[in-house]
Amino acid sequence: ETGVTQTPRHLVMGMTNKKSLKCEQHLGHNAMYWYKQSAKKPLELMFVYNFKEQTENNSVPSRFSPECPNSSHLFLHLHTLQPEDSALYLCASSPRDTSEPETQYFGPGTRLLVL
């Protein structure tokens, strides 16, 4: 257990559905991250939140909508996804998003399949 939990662990959705992924960290960290992991591709950083404010959006399509209501929770709202969005979505947290090379703690991920 890394102190970062993600729900659901698996999700199957149609292209017209709306769903949300949830991430919660119990580490007292102030920075949270969403990554997309596709087979044989580098891990893609999607969003970064620092003290609940979004500090990074790596040109992610608007069908992915993040929400960070507090430093412990991070959501990824999904709507009208495409089959190529099927992947493992990983959440991570770190004490704060600074230029210091702090270790990120990762959750187990949500395996998403878009039909």
Add this chain to the structure above:
Amino acid sequence: AQSVAQPEDQVNVAEGNPLTVKCTYSVSGNPYLFWYVQYPNRGLQFLLKYITGDNLVKGSYGFEAEFNKSQTSFHLKKPSALVSDSALYFCAVRDGSGGFKTIFGAGTRLFVKA
């Protein structure tokens, strides 16, 4: 721009033999380098990092990595592989000159045979 390359999709090693998982990087400033491991159905777990100091860094589970500035490499090593080391390994780099992003490689799958 930062980048990380893991040239091998897969590495096969017999148990008890030494293992090496390769990583090369490119950053404009000073590199901060990381290795993570991902076991099946688990998130990434931190193994070790290089920030400054000794080029040989020791980490969890008996792993170590060697920073080579001239070759821009940060290969992961272990003197004697275990079957339980079988997993997906990710190298990552962050620009120590002020960048906030950590860039990950595509991962290398390690198979250790008994």
